[in-house]
Amino acid sequence: MNILITGATGLIGAQLTLQLIKQAHTITALVRDPHRAKQKLPASVTLISSLAPYTTLDTFDAVINLAGEPIFEHHWTLQQKRRLVESRINLTAQLVKLINASRIPPHTFISGSASGYYGNQDAQIVTENTPPTNTFPSQLCQRWETEALGAKTRVCLLRTGIVLSNMGGALAKMLPLYRLGLGGKLGSGKQYWAWIALDDMVKGILFLLDNKPCQGAFNLVSPNPIPQTHFNHTLASILKRPAFANVPEFILRLILGERAQLLLDSQNIMPEKLLSQGFVFAYPELKSALQAILK
Template structure:
């Protein structure tokens, strides 16, 4: 199988590329950096989103294309400029992906487009699945709605399109977890905000495995939540994190203290949503790390 990954240098993309290579697939990573050789004969790099590049000349006949590109939500304060960068990075890469695919004589049979559970908005008492149609109206929700709207053009190309709505992806050195773990490592961990906000999380390995599962199951298409079947309230998440790190969970940080520091980005930890991966479950996907303590123990044992 030949798989192309846009955003393959990010922490999710690297994990996915490694998993594909373990299975013997040929992997091509689309990167803004100059094309370069790899020690692994089944791993290649081609340049895109830069002047005078022609990725479409290298992607004909691929079985699958996965788009994980986009500016991180976790870095930097959400200034007006930063928010525009977050939106533009997702729209620009999706438009370019569609342009490339439209030019291919032999198109891939499936495209997996990254998305996010942020589309559902925030709620403390509602449970969201892929069948939820009443989306949120905050910055994240509006960003994801615009992102997915661009991706709908893929359907017009006759390609099976899956929108991978990721939750909070847990990994030791990437994403949100290092920032969440830091206070505990400094013996200052505790409840964030009220503590009843939901964290819809997923272990990085399960996120990568879920993408491959989607690729190999032709009945799966459209939005697919990639989250653990057991989301956790923030209070429980913090207690479990403290327990795994062998640190106390005792130093509460009220929302009033976080909002001036983080600005609008504080919603990432002070607000949340309870999201369930119904379509993955119905399709028979098995999570390696369905429980939070299992996931965190494996992550911090490395």
């Protein structure tokens, strides 16, 4: 297939691009910095810095949209919230407009979202049918998904949990603290974390790309979400380090502001639709996933 991908230099996008090339697909990547992208991506990837030359996407068989300003990097000032929204909505709107202007549109549009769609759900089991909440991450995901669903083609939405990898993302930020013996419980520690190994994340996107019956929203998370305190003990045990720190909720909210909800919201999320379509996780359990990642 001839595939257009955005966010190709990100944690998920870079690994996905490598796998797509291994499968002999032709890849065009929309990137902000072609020089940096050239150093990170295989030479066979065609790099473009703008969609301006395109009036349609007739030449592409599929579009995978993973671009977006990182949500946890900066305080959520009004300006930063606007940046988070615009980086997702504006590009998605551009892609949808080009898809809908195509005489022979791409047969598949896979577009990012996040488990933040659901907000705090306490311990209740969450599936793709669970309604969203009114928090900022939830509203952001709702707008992002609504924009993507305007495409007149098969649309798959990726409600992604915490992606585990030693190459970037949340785990890479945690590892230095845990290796120093400074890991620990966040808030009550009872909140469920919905997670997925990077290998399964990429495998899941490829599965959706190849399976035409799949459409709509999919939870890209392991079938075994766990309480944060369990995550803490499992990671510390594998690293053979103590993890007795305890950061109270009010301290997290004081330091992180609104962003603290990304660590404190409880999301007992199940990948119900992926499993019903026959997807098999390589790393359904946290311990085996972390052992493989940190090997």
